Each structure stands twice: as structure tokens, then as C-alpha cells.
Amino acid sequence: MTDQRNDDTTHFGFEDVKKEEKVQRVADVFHSVAGKYDLMNDLMSGGVHRLWKRITIEQSGVRTGHTVLDIAGGTGDLTMRFSRLVGPSGKVVLADINDSMLKVGRDKLMDKGVTGNVEFVQANAEALPFPDNSFDVITIAFGLRNVTDKDAALRSMARVLKPGGKVMVLEFSKTDNPLLTKAYDFYSFNILPHMGSAIAGDAESYRYLAESIRMHPDQETLKRMMQEAGLTNCKFQNMTGGIVALHTGIKP
């Protein structure tokens, strides 16, 4: 069971598009929102994204001397925390396909004095430009949803992970409480695009956000995709009623 189709189309939110078009349109979304990305995250989630990220950090097992890859790292929230944990003898690579997001991330981390052990790399999660067995921990937070070939991205992460290392996928997922689902749908499709328009001057990108969440594989499907990518001990933990799930897998 994979997320892929046999033809050259895929989904961009609720639309069927050519795969190359999705890559371009995802790029356009993040070029457009980069400057307001952190502010919108706080406003949209009422700050709860910080808690989801804190739980991810706590469960990462990252410690002094580790080498960590934060792919689709964007504005660097996870990288910033990992940088402190790994210390001067460790290394964190913040990788992202989008140079606007990377620039906002690099500027933010520099402002906060977090750079000594951080490298910034422009890279596509589907074809990571790192040697096999390089990282102790790899995170992808709110990124996998935007990747065209998710199976290729998971395989690429498994390849560059060290044996015994951990992949962590933090992503929007599926709620199973009908009342919460109803409220969440109303919020996503009626309020979010207006917030996007008022604050980031871009309703469309936030409509894409809501649609892309609905199109993303559910918890069990993503778990199977991770297993098929060669990871073991794959499991997930729901947060905020399944609005978000943290999947983890280990490289055997």
C-alpha cells in the first residue's frame, strides 16, 4: 500500500495535477508564506504547535554528540532545540527544498545565536544528498504532506539513517472523534483561509494547507509506508485528538 499512483499525476490539495506542477505549486506556497510562517503557526494553532514540537524533541532521544537531520526544516524550530541538545561535538543539518524558508530559518537561528553546529542545505527529501548511514535521528515536521513522492522520501530517509537510528514524522493526521472533526473542518475551511488572507495576504496557500491535510495518508497508512521503506518498530502517537500524529521508526 503506497500513496503513489501509476500515472504522472498527483494531488495538490483537492486538485489533480501533474507531478511537476505540484512541486512548483508547493514551492510557490512556501515562497509566499515564508515571511509570515512563524506568526501564522502560532496564530493558527493557538501556540499548540510548540507543544507538538516539544513532545517530538522529548521523544527523539537526541543527546550530546549526535548528528541530526531536520528535513523540511523550514524556519528551524526543531533545529534550534536539537542544536542545544547535540552541543559543540554534534551536528544538526537543517535541510529544505525552498530557499525562502531556508533564508528565514537561517536568519532566525543567527539572531538567536544558534549556528555553530548547524548546517543549512537546500535539498529535496525524495533524494537526500547525504551518504548512507549518516544520521542518528531524522525529523520531518509538517513536511511529508507536501512531498510529491512520499515513498521515495521515506526510503531516502531510511538510507541516510544510521542502523539503530530513528526517523520521526510529525504531521497532521486524522481525527476519529466526529464532533472534533466537524469543528476542525469548519475551522480549516472557513476560518483559516480568512486568517491567511488577513495576516499573510494569501488565502490560497492556507486553503491548500487545509486540503493537503485531508489528502494526507491516515495514521495506519503512513505506518505501513514507513515499514515498506525498510523501517522497523514503526508506531504512532496521536496528539490533540489525532489532529496531529507523531510516527517513529527505527533502521534495523
Ligand SMILES: C[S@@+](CC[C@H](N)C(=O)[O-])C[C@H]1O[C@@H](n2cnc3c(N)ncnc32)[C@H](O)[C@@H]1O
Ligand atoms: C509546513 S513547513 C514545516 C516547517 C518546519 N518543519 C516546521 O515544523 O515548522 C513545510 C516545509 O516543507 C518544505 N518542503 C516541501 N516539500 C519538500 C521536499 N520535497 N523536500 C524538502 N522540503 C520540502 C517546505 O519548503 C516547507 O519549508
